[in-house]
Amino acid sequence: MSIPAQKLSPRFEQTLKSALAHFAPGADDRALASHVKKLSDYYLIAPGSATPWDKDFALPATLAYFMPLNGVRLAQVFREVQRFLPSEAITEIWDFGSGLGTTQWVLEDQTWLEPRPLYSIEISGRAAKVHDEMQTFGARWKSEARRAPTPKRGALAVFSYSFLEMQKTLPDLAAFDHWLILEPSTRERGRALMDWRSQFIAAGLEPLAPCTHSLACPLLTHSPRDWCHMRVHFEGPEWFQSMEEHLPMKNRTLTYSYLLASRVVRDEAWRGAARIVGDTLPEKGKTRQMICRGPQREFFSWLRKNGEPPLIPHGALVKDIGTPEIKGGELRVGPLEWTF
Ligand SMILES: C[S@@+](CC[C@H](N)C(=O)[O-])C[C@H]1O[C@@H](n2cnc3c(N)ncnc32)[C@H](O)[C@@H]1O
Structure with a gap:
């Protein structure tokens, strides 16, 4: 894809x-x-x-x-x-x-x-x-x-x-x-x-x-x-x-x-949404992508062991990020819906 x-x-x-x-x-x-x-x-x-x-x-x-x-x-x-x-x-x-x-x-x-x-x-x-x-x-x-x-x-x-x-x-x-x-x-x-x-x-x-x-x-x-x-x-x-x-x-x-x-x-419907503000960054064992949803510098992250990461366009908007586990500025997200 x-x-x-x-x-x-x-x-x-x-x-x-x-x-x-x-x-x-x-x-x-x-x-x-x-x-x-x-x-x-x-x-x-x-x-x-x-x-x-x-x-x-x-x-x-x-x-x-x-x-x-x-x-x-x-x-x-x-x-x-x-x-x-x-x-x-x-x-x-x-x-x-x-x-x-x-x-x-x-x-x-x-x-x-x-x-x-x-x-x-x-x-x-x-x-x-x-x-x-x-x-x-x-x-x-x-x-x-x-x-x-x-x-x-x-x-x-x-x-x-x-x-x-x-x-x-x-x-x-x-x-x-x-x-x-x-x-x-x-x-x-x-x-x-x-x-x-x-x-x-x-x-x-x-x-x-x-x-x-x-x-x-x-x-x-x-x-x-x-x-x-x-x-x-x-x-x-x-x-x-x-x-x-x-x-x-x-x-x-x-x-x-x-x-x-x-x-x-x-x-109100867009409060809490996340903007994708980076390209996908493949790294050892995981893939990260920078997002913006507040004053912290944060990333979505997908661990390699969980399969292929999604391909989300740089600039897309994710309305509902769910309730991901957060580790050191990384949000371990599951499947996401985005609009671009
Ligand atoms: C880079 S062009 C962009 C043109 C168009 N907006 C576009 O996106 O293709 C910048 C334009 O701003 C105009 N411009 C620069 N200073 C201006 C000023 N003080 N008042 C009105 N137009 C100005 C220039 O003549 C030029 O046409």
């Missing part, structure tokens, strides 16, 4: 293909890969700096590579929004650092969330213009550009790969009732986001996901090195895979860090 891979939704893929045909006509796999390499090198040299939308490689590289990957991560994170926020609690959505509208294209696939006001805040006129033109390819949602946020009660702020980049212009934490932040899963940015979690709690918001509680973050307080991140297995479409053959990096799994914080309190 293996962990199922996520794919681009047909609708999102079609939007990207239409945009590539329109904005990068005639670019073949090799040309696209060369643009991707340049933008990737740019981000490596200047981490956290703004996307260089004025460079000719930025647009095709974003459409062919960064948007599909960010979109798959964001779609996975929206499963948690659906799990914890009732649709009627979200009155409008503000997309900060919206780029070419990754948030909008992921919203198009959220059948549980009927379209409602969607506002995009994007500093680059070029990116905002391309995003606007892309809406003519067919969209249920209608994104409107705004210079500054004027949220009403029930507004959701979305930051997809833009939160730590926009530190100097962040709105007041109390201005939004819900916050969804997705960041690259580097140690530095993951830990910075874990630090922000306490500021959201101090502002009266509850960290609904990936956190299972509002107590101290065990990865932050019990380790100088760990950072909370998730992993999703990815199977790109054929055109993506053939472009990827010309790239030094392969994307079989995608990692990310995220935080969903809200004034909506955690549903």
